[in-house]
Amino acid sequence: MATYVGKSIKRKESFDSIQGKNTYIGDVEVPGMLHAAIHRSPHAHARVTRVDLSEALAQPGVVAAMSGQDVRRLSRPLAPFPFTRTKPYTSDYPRVRFADHYGLAVDRVRHVGEAVAVVVSEDRYAAADAAEAVRVEYEPLPPVVDVEAALERGTVRLYEEWPDNIQYEFRFSEGPVEELLEEAPVVIRERIVQHRYTGTPMEPRGVIASVDQRDNLLTLWSSTQVPHALPNLVLETLGRADLKIRVISPTMGGGFGIKWAFYPEEVLMPLLSLQLNRPVGWRESRSEHMVASHHSRAQVDHVEAGFDRAGRITALKTHVIVDLGAAYPSGGTSLAFVTANFIPGPYRVDNYATTSFGVVTNKTAAGPHRANGKAESNFIMERVMDRAALELGLGKDEIRRRNLIQPHEFPYTCVTGSTYDSGDYPACLRKALAEADYAGLLADRDRCRLEGRYRGVGLAFLLEPLSSLRPNAYNAGYETVTVRVDPVGKAWVFSGDVNMSMSHMTTLSQVVADELGVRFEDVQVFEGDSALVSASSGSYASRFSTVTISAAIKASRAVRTKILAIAAHSLRTHPEALECTGGMILGRDKPGVALTVKEVANIAYYSINQLPGNMDPGLHDTHYFINPNTSFEPDAKGRTSNFSTFPYAVNLAYVEVDVATGDTQILKYLTVDDSGNLLNPMIVDTQITGAISHGIGGAFLEELVYDEQGQLLSGTFADYLIPSMAEMPDLEIHHMVTPMPFTPGGFKGVGEIGAIGPPVVLASAIEDALAPLGVKIMSLPLKPENIWRAIHEKRGTGDKR
Amino acid sequence: MQRITLHTTINGKEFSFEVEPRLLLVDLIRDKAGLKGTHVGCDTGNCGACTVVMNGVTVKSCQVLAPRAGGADIRTVEGLARDGTLHPIQEAFWECDGLECGFCTPGMLMTTAAFLEENPHPSDQEIRRAYSGNLCRCTGYLNIIKAVKRAAETTG
Ligand code: FES
Ligand code: FES
Numbered sequence: 043m044a045t046y047v048g049k050s051i052k053r054k055e056s057f058d059s060i061q062g063k064n065t066y067i068g069d070v071e072v073p074g075m076l077h078a079a080i081h082r083s084p085h086a087h088a089r090v091t092r093v094d095l096s097e098a099l100a101q102p103g104v105v106a107a108m109s110g111q112d113v114r115r116l117s118r119p120l121a122p123f124p125f126t127r128t129k130p131y132t133s134d135y136p137r138v139r140f141a142d143h144y145g146l147a148v149d150r151v152r153h154v155g156e157a158v159a160v161v162v163s164e165d166r167y168a169a170a171d172a173a174e175a176v177r178v179e180y181e182p183l184p185p186v187v188d189v190e191a192a193l194e195r196g197t198v199r200l201y202e203e204w205p206d207n208i209q210y211e212f213r214f215s216e217g218p219v220e221e222l223l224e225e226a227p228v229v230i231r232e233r234i235v236q237h238r239y240t241g242t243p244m245e246p247r248g249v250i251a252s253v254d255q256r257d258n259l260l261t262l263w264s265s266t267q268v269p270h271a272l273p274n275l276v277l278e279t280l281g282r283a284d285l286k287i288r289v290i291s292p293t294m295g296g297g298f299g300i301k302w303a304f305y306p307e308e309v310l311m312p313l314l315s316l317q318l319n320r321p322v323g324w325r326e327s328r329s330e331h332m333v334a335s336h337h338s339r340a341q342v343d344h345v346e347a348g349f350d351r352a353g354r355i356t357a358l359k360t361h362v363i364v365d366l367g368a369a370y371p372s373g374g375t376s377l378a379f380v381t382a383n384f385i386p387g388p389y390r391v392d393n394y395a396t397t398s399f400g401v402v403t404n405k406t407a408a409g410p411h412r413a414n415g416k417a418e419s420n421f422i423m424e425r426v427m428d429r430a431a432l433e434l435g436l437g438k439d440e441i442r443r444r445n446l447i448q449p450h451e452f453p454y455t456c457v458t459g460s461t462y463d464s465g466d467y468p469a470c471l472r473k474a475l476a477e478a479d480y481a482g483l484l485a486d487r488d489r490c491r492l493e494g495r496y497r498g499v500g501l502a503f504l505l506e507p508l509s510s511l512r513p514n515a516y517n518a519g520y521e522t523v524t525v526r527v528d529p530v531g532k533a534w535v536f537s538g539d540v541n542m543s544m545s546h547m548t549t550l551s552q553v554v555a556d557e558l559g560v561r562f563e564d565v566q567v568f569e570g571d572s573a574l575v576s577a578s579s580g581s582y583a584s585r586f587s588t589v590t591i592s593a594a595i596k597a598s599r600a601v602r603t604k605i606l607a608i609a610a611h612s613l614r615t616h617p618e619a620l621e622c623t624g625g626m627i628l629g630r631d632k633p634g635v636a637l638t639v640k641e642v643a644n645i646a647y648y649s650i651n652q653l654p655g656n657m658d659p660g661l662h663d664t665h666y667f668i669n670p671n672t673s674f675e676p677d678a679k680g681r682t683s684n685f686s687t688f689p690y691a692v693n694l695a696y697v698e699v700d701v702a703t704g705d706t707q708i709l710k711y712l713t714v715d716d717s718g719n720l721l722n723p724m725i726v727d728t729q730i731t732g733a734i735s736h737g738i739g740g741a742f743l744e745e746l747v748y749d750e751q752g753q754l755l756s757g758t759f760a761d762y763l764i765p766s767m768a769e770m771p772d773l774e775i776h777h778m779v780t781p782m783p784f785t786p787g788g789f790k791g792v793g794e795i796g797a798i799g800p801p802v803v804l805a806s807a808i809e810d811a812l813a814p815l816g817v818k819i820m821s822l823p824l825k826p827e828n829i830w831r832a833i834h835e836k837r838g839t840g841d842k843r
Numbered sequence: 844m845q846r847i848t849l850h851t852t853i854n855g856k857e858f859s860f861e862v863e864p865r866l867l868l869v870d871l872i873r874d875k876a877g878l879k880g881t882h883v884g885c886d887t888g889n890c891g892a893c894t895v896v897m898n899g900v901t902v903k904s905c906q907v908l909a910p911r912a913g914g915a916d917i918r919t920v921e922g923l924a925r926d927g928t929l930h931p932i933q934e935a936f937w938e939c940d941g942l943e944c945g946f947c948t949p950g951m952l953m954t955t956a957a958f959l960e961e962n963p964h965p966s967d968q969e970i971r972r973a974y975s976g977n978l979c980r981c982t983g984y985l986n987i988i989k990a991v992k993r994a995a996e997t998t999g
Contacts, residue, residue, distance in 0.1 A: 068879075068883065732981045767977070
């Protein structure tokens with residue numbers, strides 16, 4: 043039946059992209075548009091005592107300017123995101139607090155780059171000049187930069203109305219963890235530090251607002267992953283119940299989670315547009331992006347893991363401290379939740395206790411970035427497994443083999459309550475070891491060691507929870523797709539998802555063409571506009587192939603059933619006697635075309651007298667597909683199940699470390715991924731490759747460095763380095779397929795798992811390479827200077843050679 | 844602010860513009876000539892999204908002031924396809940899946956156009972070096988290397 047699904051079909055989207063014909067947010071032109079520029083705080087923490095806009099207003103071309111006081115007068119604090127209410131949970135934990143941040147800082151700034159004033163001009167260059175002419179007086183306050191210091195008693199509080207700096211708290215405990223740790227013959231105790239880095243899509247953000255007074259219709263163009271959440275968020279923040287809001291998310295130059303948020307500019311532009319009665323747009327520069335768009339990943343973790351003599355985990359205890367930055371509505375609290383829930387990973391862990399804090403500091407807000415919380419959880423557990431292997435004298439493969447969940451145990455409810463859908467973990471590990479010639483690599487490493495060369499093999503088993511939901515939140519966890527066959531037999535697909543760069547047009551066309559039985563070329567896909575479907579959870583957590591594709595399949599099937607019923611009625615036969623392919627309806631046992639979809643569509647819309655009795659005209663269906671395999675309701679142990687599917691992978695890396703410089707060269711990088719059925723293998727492999735390059739950036743290059751004053755030291759692409767072609771190693775990508783059992787297509791999602799691997803597996807490989815020196819790697823990034831320092835600390839103290 | 848007049852050829856078409864001397868070439872191309880295919884990904888000359896070919900060599904148009912383009916011959920992504928037929932470089936990027944979001948793509952394509960003229964049969968190593976000023980956040984580059992080699996075969 044599958045003509046298109048499973049085939050490496052070239053992307054439809056690329057046709058425009060290779061000609062420079064896409065319309066990104068920066069290319070949207072609204073007639074009469076004014077240009078806004080934002081004055082941002084140079085301080086990490088300060089009281090704002092005076093904002094003087096007079097000089098800015100006097101500049102040529104400037105038509106308006108606003109301070110935080112103006113914004114406070116005209117609007118409410120930014121509505122919480124992703125939650126639809128400030129008390130989203132009914133149980134004791136998670137516990138979350140919100141802060142009153144407006145579109146502009148009112149009397150206090152809490153991070154470098156926080157928006158303090160906005161100016162509007164006829165000209166973009168003039169607006170930038172005017173923003174510089176805003177005069178602000180600050181009274182600096184002591185900055186809270188270190189996340190552990192932020193927790194200390196007596197530390198400055200970012201929000202005086204809070205009792206401490208903890209925004210989010212999650213606690214969970216199952217089994218006699220303390221006793222078991224006490225009894226365990228081997229206990230691994232580590233402090234792990236993961237650094238701050240982020241998605242940095244090549245396209246920075248942008249927002250344009252335009253008001254149509256006749257209809258009280260506000261149109262908002264934003265490079266957002268949540269066009270369906272924004273109408274609500276903006277309405278609530280503006281306090282203007284009379285408005286209708288339509289949000290358009292144009293072609294996006296990459297999102298990676300950074301555009302999954304409610305940003306101040308998304309309320310500032312509407313506010314200005316309403317005030318001035320003209321369209322107003324703002325385009326983020328890269329330097330702004332580095333301080334005004336979300337950061338991610340930073341956390342400090344404490345972990346204790348008990349093992350028996352056979353190398354099996356008996357108990358696990360973790361304390362996760364996530365550095366959230368300022369408490370803007372960035373969705374960052376999920377970092378603390380996801381990390382803490384999934385540290386047990388692909389292993390059987392029956393006894394687990396965790397406390398997880400999301401802590402505010404004077405830095406840019408943290409939010410999701412590709413493999414949100416999962417890159418972090420995998421790093422923690424895999425470092426523990428490597429240490430335990432060393433301690434117990436087991437191979438890295440062997441300790442994992444002894445702890446992996448077995449294929450017959452699926453669906454497997456993990457200790458924190460989520461149900462892993464399917465998989466064969468031992469087979470994945472076997473395949474990776476065989477493809478890489480693991481034994482051969484170990485032998486080569488040992489040979490090199492004798493020659494004084496530092497080569498090492500890294501191994502990591504990665505688990506990625508995907509397609510999530512939350513109670514009382516915009517990511518409620520379903521997706522909406524409308525499929526329509528028009529009167530001339532062409533298929534139109536309207537999805538609530540957003541195409542960030544993941545070829546939704548191509549893959550939705552593949553699925554709908556197969557399910558309806560029409561040609562791929564005859565499917566037209568629309569996304570990224572809140573007017574298309576009533577609601578959507580937006581684009582995040584690689585949920586497209588789990589929920590959006592499923593909704594498209596279900597809607598297509600409903601339409602096909604109707605097509606066949608009309609055809610059968612007109613041919614005086616049963617629908618079961620017919621099939622539909624390539625736009626043609628054929629008899630199952632009789633050769634030859636009986637009818638075309640176009641002819642059926644003609645009946646459905648125009649010759650409705652020929653429809654079977656009681657059938658409505660038209661060929662269309664809207665399907666809401668809810669995240670399967672999840673539940674909002676806490677079970678007897680107070681656990682919820684928030685993720686639908688759990689793709690996994692084994693990554694293996696072989697590296698050589700230059701001990702004189704600390705530089706690492708990747709000699710081999712191999713991955714075996716199980717993402718369920720593959721919709722389009724070519725696109726899947728490009729996604730995996732792209733995600734691995736994010737991970738390599740995070741491992742070796744990318745770091746948002748703050749000094750003690752809370753100044754960001756890596757605020758441009760000249761010092762925040764993302765991988766270029768020169769840093770990207772060749773990859774070996776292999777697949778395993780265990781279909782997702784709870785969706786009609788069996789797909790699991792593939793956008794993020796690649797990003798998890800490199801920091802984890804490269805740390806493992808580097809530690810192995812430096813094993814003769816006794817170097818232990820418990821923190822990221824793996825920059826040459828950090829590795830060099832680790833080598834020298836060892837040489838200075840322990841190493842006697 | 845003082846304005847100057849400048850004449851320039853973009854994709855074989857002659858233009859004359861009245862501009863502020865501080866205008867960046869990228870904004871001249873995008874806002875004055877209306878060719879939005881050239882993109883802006885940074886403000887420090889690091890990303891290469893704004894790469895165009897000026898007088899036969901690639902330049903990062905965000906790092907060039909518009910007056911320097913007076914009398915110049917500029918090629919942008921919009922000039923690659925001829926009479927509705929895609930350029931072999933464009934075909935190669937499409938075939939090899941050398942792009943995802945497409946934001947870096949115009950810069951990649953223009954770098955390729957100039958690079959293959961200079962080096963029609965590049966090795967992997969030469970490609971990796973030549974493209975270090977063009978950043979892509981989506982693809983992880985490996986398909987771009989394939990695309991450049993495919994384009995070299997089809998144009999050479
Ligand atoms: S926009 Fe010109 S190099 Fe980045
Ligand atoms: S394709 Fe998105 S940045 Fe290259």
